[in-house]
Amino acid sequence: MERLLAGGRNGPENLAELIPTALAATRTGQTRRRPPQPPPAITIPAPVANPPLTATIAPATPGPAVPHGGPAATAATVAAPGPATSHAPAAVGGPATAYAPAPAGGPAATAAAIAALTPLLPATGIGAEAALRDLTTAFVAGSVDPAEPWCAAHLHGPPLAVAAVADLVVSAVNPSMDSWDQAPIASDLERALTAELAALCFPAPTVSTPDGLITSGGTESNQLALLLAREHAGGSVTPICGANAHHSVARAAWLLGLPQPVVVDCADEQLRPDALARALASTTGPTMIIATAGTTNAGAIDPLPAIADLARAYGARLHVDAAYGGTLLFSPTHAPLLTGLDRADTVAMDLHKLGWQPIPAGVLLSADAADLAPLGISADYLNADDDLEAGLPDLLGRSLHTSRRADAFRIAVSLRALGRAGLAAMIDRCLTTASDLAAAIDAHPALRLWHTPTLTTVLLRPALADQLGPVAGDDLVATLRRHLLDTGQAVLGRARIAKPDGTDSRWLKLTLLNPEATVADYLPLLDLIADTARIIAAAEVRA
Numbered sequence: 001m002e003r004l005l006a007g008g009r010n011g012p013e014n015l016a017e018l019i020p021t022a023l024a025a026t027r028t029g030q031t032r033r034r035p036p037q038p039p040p041a042i043t044i045p046a047p048v049a050n051p052p053l054t055a056t057i058a059p060a061t062p063g064p065a066v067p068h069g070g071p072a073a074t075a076a077t078v079a080a081p082g083p084a085t086s087h088a089p090a091a092v093g094g095p096a097t098a099y100a101p102a103p104a105g106g107p108a109a110t111a112a113a114i115a116a117l118t119p120l121l122p123a124t125g126i127g128a129e130a131a132l133r134d135l136t137t138a139f140v141a142g143s144v145d146p147a148e149p150w151c152a153a154h155l156h157g158p159p160l161a162v163a164a165v166a167d168l169v170v171s172a173v174n175p176s177m178d179s180w181d182q183a184p185i186a187s188d189l190e191r192a193l194t195a196e197l198a199a200l201c202f203p204a205p206t207v208s209t210p211d212g213l214i215t216s217g218g219t220e221s222n223q224l225a226l227l228l229a230r231e232h233a234g235g236s237v238t239p240i241c242g243a244n245a246h247h248s249v250a251r252a253a254w255l256l257g258l259p260q261p262v263v264v265d266c267a268d269e270q271l272r273p274d275a276l277a278r279a280l281a282s283t284t285g286p287t288m289i290i291a292t293a294g295t296t297n298a299g300a301i302d303p304l305p306a307i308a309d310l311a312r313a314y315g316a317r318l319h320v321d322a323a324y325g326g327t328l329l330f331s332p333t334h335a336p337l338l339t340g341l342d343r344a345d346t347v348a349m350d351l352h353k354l355g356w357q358p359i360p361a362g363v364l365l366s367a368d369a370a371d372l373a374p375l376g377i378s379a380d381y382l383n384a385d386d387d388l389e390a391g392l393p394d395l396l397g398r399s400l401h402t403s404r405r406a407d408a409f410r411i412a413v414s415l416r417a418l419g420r421a422g423l424a425a426m427i428d429r430c431l432t433t434a435s436d437l438a439a440a441i442d443a444h445p446a447l448r449l450w451h452t453p454t455l456t457t458v459l460l461r462p463a464l465a466d467q468l469g470p471v472a473g474d475d476l477v478a479t480l481r482r483h484l485l486d487t488g489q490a491v492l493g494r495a496r497i498a499k500p501d502g503t504d505s506r507w508l509k510l511t512l513l514n515p516e517a518t519v520a521d522y523l524p525l526l527d528l529i530a531d532t533a534r535i536i537a538a539a540e541v542r543a
Contacts, residue, residue, distance in 0.1 A: 029140025218323030242271030294324025299457030304340030
């Protein structure tokens, strides 16, 4: 029988045979996202009395690799590679990239690429190398690449190479983190890692000992924090959060049978302490404040010291969703932005954002390890009383999951490889690039900056959008974003930002998580955004 397993005596040899195939297919898939070529025309039908208006948009200076041609072209690239020429600006620490940030053609193109590879469960298998080669090539060709500077829509960062290789080790060894006999050293590694991260977050505990849990990300961490608050309150708790809070807070309240959150006003994407004080004064029963350190929309950080003061004054529990901004604790330069974080009861932090880990890599940190006790549960086949008395550790209380991966391993490998100084340098570089890019946007005659960024999220809007009026301006922003995505030129985010008058407007969002990119990598993108907006607006006027 063919040797198939990743573990066991032959595991390393089996992996060694397949890894070159996977790497070669990854390179082929990157190439098949296609190199730079002239961008497509934007054609908007004009009235019958006028000829159609067709305009071609080209970057003012060469930008990242751009695939074009719609669904048929993207599907075809799975079968035939293109040249590997590049005109992209070189990233810090490496050569210029030859690959596009995204596949062209939208959902139809990726669906067609997979349809060409079905059935996925054939009557007779095609073999490990062929399956790995074909599907890896299609998978990479049809994926966005968060390591490309112009792929900057979301909190979706490029993982460290050392973390990706460590992830392969975890997959091969395959410990299951629900009992010690399935994960002997992995369980000790996880406890050591969460203890260090908790001590970083809560550096001066008075009586309690901080601890933490590995989670799948901010959504699970926020749910766990609300669950622990409910148990601490003895049955129910009312969440209070800003309008800037992550959507997972409301969903967690719903899942846990809690009252829907009391939502208080924000100013410039930050929770207003005066509005919070009014909400606390008018809410009866146990309450939990959810503050945010790094909002999804704009990367804003709530005024944590003032919020912590209010939590203490009203006897409210405090959770800080620092999924985005929490890793600033690694940086001596930027950690002061999180002043007051150590006064929270619980803190969510994601290391798959500004920690450069493969997803998932979340942690929930608690100022008091005893607060985690309600998660404990007994299952005789996993944590029998006599095993616990004999000294075997209990893992079931460390997660809501039963079977789960040893995600702590790759996090620990990365932290040990880079140390606080290495991580701080990466964080500082990303924040500096965001600040420099914001200055460039502010100086651009055809673009408008929302605010100087706090973290690495930069919001911008074509000046034309303001001239067109609220509805048409927002439509222009949305059309522009979809055009760049559909053609594979860039992956930009979108955000709705409230105005003082109670209305809101739509903005483009750049979330900069690539520590190897510089502001020079983004300057051509600014011109592309401005030119594209101008052409779309002119075409719509003609139409």
